[in-house]
Structure formats: C-alpha cells, structure tokens
Amino acid sequence: MRVAIVGAGISGLALAYYLQKLGIPYDLFEASEHVGGNIKTMQESGYLLELGPNALQYTPELETLVRELKLEQEVVPTAKAGHHRYVLRNGNYEKLPDSPFSLLSNGIFSWKTKLRILQEKDVPPADIDYETITQFFERRFGPGVIEYAVNPFISGVYGGDPSRLLVHKALPLLKEMENRYGSVLKGLLKHPVSQFGYENISFVKGMQTLPNAIAEKLISLHTGLPVEMITRNQGKYIISCSATGDYDTEEYTMLVLALPAQPAAELLHYTFPGMAAALQNIHYPPMSVVHTVYHRRDVNHVLDGFGALHPKAECPFAAGAVWSSSLFDGRCRPHEVLFTSFVGGAQYEAHALTDKEKLMECVHQELKETHGITADKPVFQHMYFMEHSIPQYDLYIEDAHHMAEQLEQEGLFIAANWQAGVSVSSCIRHAKELAHKINLKRPAPSIAE
Ligand SMILES: Cc1cc2nc3c(=O)[nH]c(=O)nc-3n(C[C@H](O)[C@H](O)[C@H](O)COP(=O)(O)OP(=O)(O)OC[C@H]3O[C@@H](n4cnc5c(N)ncnc54)[C@H](O)[C@@H]3O)c2cc1C
CATH class of the missing domain: 1.10.3110.10 (protoporphyrinogen ix oxidase, domain 3)
Structure with missing residues (x-):
C-alpha cells in the first residue's frame, strides 16, 4: 500500500508526518519550492511579517507535535494583553467582553x-x-x-x-x-x-518554523513538483507531473488531496467530474494583508490587545488589524509598532481588489483615524494579495463535503481546510485522524510475511 498526497500546506505535511510515524509509505508532492502553503513568514527590512496566520491555538495535538519536533524553545505565547480584543463603535475602539463580569460592565x-x-x-x-x-x-x-x-x-x-x-x-x-x-x-x-x-502561540522566527520543521522530518517529500493530472487504472491512482516523468509510472492505492478546492477540482476533472463541479462552487473571497509600521511615539493608542475588529455597521475599509508587535517580540524595532491589517473577505471583496497604492493609503488613513496616529506616512508598508483566501462554510460547500465522504470508498481522501475547518490546529487534528483512518484500511499482513 502506498499513499499519494498532493499539496504540502500544513494539512499535507501533517498527514505525511503522521503516516510516516505509522510506517505507511507515501509520496508528498508540492508545486512550490517551499512548504507551508498559506503559512508564510517573510523577513524584510528588519521586520518579521506574517502573510498568513498570525497566531495558532495551542491545542493538545499541536503541543504534542511541537514536542516531537523539539520546537518547545521556539514557541512564544501571545503577550498577556493579547486576551483583549477591541471593536470599532462610533469611530472609537471599545474592549469586547472577555468574561461574564466584563460582559455586564461593558459598554458595547x-x-x-x-x-x-x-x-x-x-x-x-x-x-x-x-x-x-x-x-x-x-x-x-x-x-x-x-x-x-x-x-x-x-x-x-x-x-x-x-x-x-x-x-x-x-x-x-x-x-x-x-x-x-x-x-x-x-x-x-x-x-x-x-x-x-x-492559548495562542507563534514561534520566535515566525509561523514558517512549523511547516519547515515538519518538512525536515519527512523522507518522501517532493517539492517543486506540481501535479498536473490524476488518472486511475484498475482502482489505482496514477500521478502525472511534467517537471519529471518519474512519477507517471508509480501507482498509489490511496490518494489524498491536501489542496484548495480550485486546484483540486482541476485534478479531478476527468476522474470524478461530479466532485470537480462541487468543488468549483466553494467560495474563497480575495484578501490583502497589509503590514504597516509607525514610530511608537506617533501612535496614541496603548495597543493593549490582540487587535481590533471592524463591524460592517461602521462602514470600515479593513476588516480589522492584528497588533502584531503587542503580541510577540521581535516583529519590529523596539521603538516601533507593527500593524497587520486584513482587507477583503466575503464582506469587503471590492476593497481587496483596490489598486495597490490606493489600498495601502486607505489602510494608513484608517489606522491614523482609529488609533490616533500623528505621522503623515508610515515608516514601512507592505502588501500581499491573495486572490483566493479562506474557504467559506456556506450552503455551497455542502455538496463537496457530502461527495468527499462518498469518495472515501474509492480510496480518495481529503486533508484540507475546506474539509477540516479553517484553523491550522483543525487541519493538524484532521490530518492525525485521517492517518489513523488510513492505517485501519491497511491490508493485514499475509501469513507468508
Ligand atoms: C490571511 C490568512 C490569515 C489566516 N490566519 C490564521 C490564523 O491566525 N490562525 C489559524 O489557525 N489559521 C489562520 N488561517 C487559516 C490557515 O492558514 C489555513 O486554513 C491553512 O494554513 C490551510 O492549510 P492547507 O494545508 O489546508 O492548505 P494550503 O495552505 O492552501 O496548502 C495547499 C498546498 O497545495 C499546494 N498545491 C496547489 N496545487 C498543487 C498541485 N497541483 N500540485 C502540488 N501541490 C499543489 C500549494 O502550493 C500549497 O502549498 C489564515 C488564512 C489566511 C489566508
């Protein structure tokens, strides 16, 4: 029995890791030269920028994984202030209640x-x-x-x-x-x-630490190999990558798609057209992640929290911002503050598609107004655009979930955030459960063995 896994985001990486632990042979194919998918940390001009997740829920599965990867020393919990979240109301930030007591005293x-x-x-x-x-x-x-x-x-x-x-x-x-x-x-x-x-955590050198550490442990990871076609022969799956002809001949008993819905649909077009059509219906709104740095003395707000959420009722430009430098040390210089703003998502799709210069200016102006910032320009600004960000668990995802369940009979499995839940910790939990499910399908050894 050999398992093909397509996609080395956190879902595919975690699945490969758990299969390897169970002694199940696999090949993990990743289109990019880098692993981690949505999890991307960038170092630029002395700043540590998260282009995807900023904080992970430290669930028991993640804690165990961190221990097994010997990453304990790298883990950084969010600063104490990170328990508070602010919400925009009538143009000002108010603390959201974080306990039953604060619910009663709260003005929201x-x-x-x-x-x-x-x-x-x-x-x-x-x-x-x-x-x-x-x-x-x-x-x-x-x-x-x-x-x-x-x-x-x-x-x-x-x-x-x-x-x-x-x-x-x-x-x-x-x-x-x-x-x-x-x-x-x-x-x-x-x-x-x-x-x-x-508790929420990150790592000293950012989120990318986690996928990189898993990848280092894997014996059958193939990066820079986009899978272009999947065919079936007598119930076995055949993976085709034009980057190298090597894998055309390999046959797999089971196939796991650890991909966003769109590339998964493209690969299933010929083998399972019904599933491909259902996957096309899953909506991923566009999103831009904007990092903005100011001198601390130019920002009046105390920034004692995780960040700020913007209700639609306030007609905001960004959906909100994480106060990255309040959460974790080493994201910018000590005399500066770093904001990570999210523009887009299902409620603000048009905002994400704004021209880059205008978008960054709108983010700066909104930060200025809402945080009492006196600077005319940020010290540094960076924008990262995602055409397809987070899968929406709405009515249109139902068919794909339903069909994915049925296709397990055919040896086709899903390990991806459109099935597992969107948080990184959900992807890891789902990958672990799937590895055990696959293990149960392993044929019993023959007497001769
Ligand atoms: C802006 C943003 C902020 C987020 N913030 C948080 C947060 O703070 N906390 C949290 O827990 N979660 C957060 N999430 C969610 C979380 O990051 C994702 O749900 C999770 O990383 C998805 O992992 P995945 O492995 O399922 O998919 P992906 O990360 O999408 O990985 C899929 C992989 O498949 C590869 N691939 C695609 N096509 C092919 C092909 N044909 N052949 C081979 N490989 C292919 C891709 O290159 C990619 O590496 C955030 C997401 C976004 C977008």
Whole structure:
C-alpha cells in the first residue's frame, strides 16, 4: 500500500508526518519550492511579517507535535494583553467582553441585550436546517449581539459573512453545546475555559518554523513538483507531473488531496467530474494583508490587545488589524509598532481588489483615524494579495463535503481546510485522524510475511 498526497500546506505535511510515524509509505508532492502553503513568514527590512496566520491555538495535538519536533524553545505565547480584543463603535475602539463580569460592565451592549444574553440558558434548543450563524445567534442571544460582536468576529476569523455561513459547519462546537446541554452558556460553564479557549502561540522566527520543521522530518517529500493530472487504472491512482516523468509510472492505492478546492477540482476533472463541479462552487473571497509600521511615539493608542475588529455597521475599509508587535517580540524595532491589517473577505471583496497604492493609503488613513496616529506616512508598508483566501462554510460547500465522504470508498481522501475547518490546529487534528483512518484500511499482513 502506498499513499499519494498532493499539496504540502500544513494539512499535507501533517498527514505525511503522521503516516510516516505509522510506517505507511507515501509520496508528498508540492508545486512550490517551499512548504507551508498559506503559512508564510517573510523577513524584510528588519521586520518579521506574517502573510498568513498570525497566531495558532495551542491545542493538545499541536503541543504534542511541537514536542516531537523539539520546537518547545521556539514557541512564544501571545503577550498577556493579547486576551483583549477591541471593536470599532462610533469611530472609537471599545474592549469586547472577555468574561461574564466584563460582559455586564461593558459598554458595547445595551442593558436589554445583556439581559437577553443571560437568558440564553432558558431558550429551548432547536434543529433548523441550514441555519446561518446570524440566525443561530439571534435565536439564542437576541439580535443585539449581531452587529458589534458576531459580525466583526466572523469577518476577522473566517473572512466571512455570518448571514451566509452555516452554524453547524463553521462553529460546530457551539451547535454541539446547544444539542448536548440545551444551551451554549451551560456548555461553556460545564467545560473549563482552558478546554475551548486554548492559548495562542507563534514561534520566535515566525509561523514558517512549523511547516519547515515538519518538512525536515519527512523522507518522501517532493517539492517543486506540481501535479498536473490524476488518472486511475484498475482502482489505482496514477500521478502525472511534467517537471519529471518519474512519477507517471508509480501507482498509489490511496490518494489524498491536501489542496484548495480550485486546484483540486482541476485534478479531478476527468476522474470524478461530479466532485470537480462541487468543488468549483466553494467560495474563497480575495484578501490583502497589509503590514504597516509607525514610530511608537506617533501612535496614541496603548495597543493593549490582540487587535481590533471592524463591524460592517461602521462602514470600515479593513476588516480589522492584528497588533502584531503587542503580541510577540521581535516583529519590529523596539521603538516601533507593527500593524497587520486584513482587507477583503466575503464582506469587503471590492476593497481587496483596490489598486495597490490606493489600498495601502486607505489602510494608513484608517489606522491614523482609529488609533490616533500623528505621522503623515508610515515608516514601512507592505502588501500581499491573495486572490483566493479562506474557504467559506456556506450552503455551497455542502455538496463537496457530502461527495468527499462518498469518495472515501474509492480510496480518495481529503486533508484540507475546506474539509477540516479553517484553523491550522483543525487541519493538524484532521490530518492525525485521517492517518489513523488510513492505517485501519491497511491490508493485514499475509501469513507468508
Ligand atoms: C490571511 C490568512 C490569515 C489566516 N490566519 C490564521 C490564523 O491566525 N490562525 C489559524 O489557525 N489559521 C489562520 N488561517 C487559516 C490557515 O492558514 C489555513 O486554513 C491553512 O494554513 C490551510 O492549510 P492547507 O494545508 O489546508 O492548505 P494550503 O495552505 O492552501 O496548502 C495547499 C498546498 O497545495 C499546494 N498545491 C496547489 N496545487 C498543487 C498541485 N497541483 N500540485 C502540488 N501541490 C499543489 C500549494 O502550493 C500549497 O502549498 C489564515 C488564512 C489566511 C489566508
């Protein structure tokens, strides 16, 4: 038995790592010369810039992986202030509540909304087909939480629109709490916060540390090899890469696509056209990540938090910004501050497509207004554009999920953020589970062996 894995983002890398641990032969093909996919750290002009994820949830799987890779000394938890998040309201930033006590003293919600939030435990559970996140929160916590909490949170984390994302797909844990305990609040009380609110971490030299460390351990990783065609012969998969003819002849019992939906669709066009069509329906909105540096003395805001979220109701330009230099040391010089702004996502697609110079100027002007910045120009600015950013767990993803499940009978598996959940920690957890599932399908050794 040999497994072909296409794509060495965190999903493909983690899967290859766990298969290798189980002694299952595999080949991992990556189009780029570099591994990590969305996880990209760049060093420029003395700054450490994250072009993808900024912080990872330190889940038990990630902690174990970090230990096995001997990366413990490289891990940096977010600074204490990172527990706070700010939200834009009437042009100013206000702290979002991070505990039941701060919920009551907080000025973001009216007293009517606060009371309604506390009554959530008395709202009977309901199973509603295709319920969106907005509908779920309105039903359980009342309409007052949508504009200034749910909307900016979903935009900041998923680049998504809560009125389109399905709650059981995008926030399965909350739906599970409703089903299990009859209430989200009761569910949160039953489970210690540590179990769900994992600490956020990065690495001294940035996120790229993790994929690079996994890649170093792999014995069958082939970078710079874009897979161009997948065919089947007597139930076996044949992988074709024109960069080298070598893999044309290799046959694989199982195929794992660790790819975004679009390139996966292209590869399945001839073998599984129905699945290819379903994959084309998954929406990835465009997004630009903008890094902006100022001299500390020119910024009036204390920046004591993870960053700021921007609700749609405020008509912002960026969906929000991470205060990178408040979270981790070594991102810029000590007398400077570094902002990582996200422009785009499902609610602000047109903004992401703005001309580069204009986009960077709009980000600077918005940072200036919202953070009390006195400088006319940033010390440094950099923009990275993604045509396809984060897959949206909306109605259009349902078919692909359903078909992916069925194709497992054919030896075709998925390890990718459009199936596993979008966070890096979800991708790692899913890859580990998939490695064990594949292991169970391993033929029993014959007596002669
Ligand atoms: C801007 C942004 C910010 C984010 N922030 C966070 C965060 O703070 N925390 C968090 O947990 N998550 C965050 N995420 C989500 C997370 O980064 C992704 O969900 C995750 O990295 C996806 O990994 P993947 O391996 O599934 O896919 P990808 O990273 O997309 O990897 C797919 C790989 O397949 C390769 N490939 C494509 N076509 C072929 C081919 N034909 N042949 C061979 N190889 C091919 C690609 O080169 C790529 O390396 C963020 C995402 C974005 C875009």
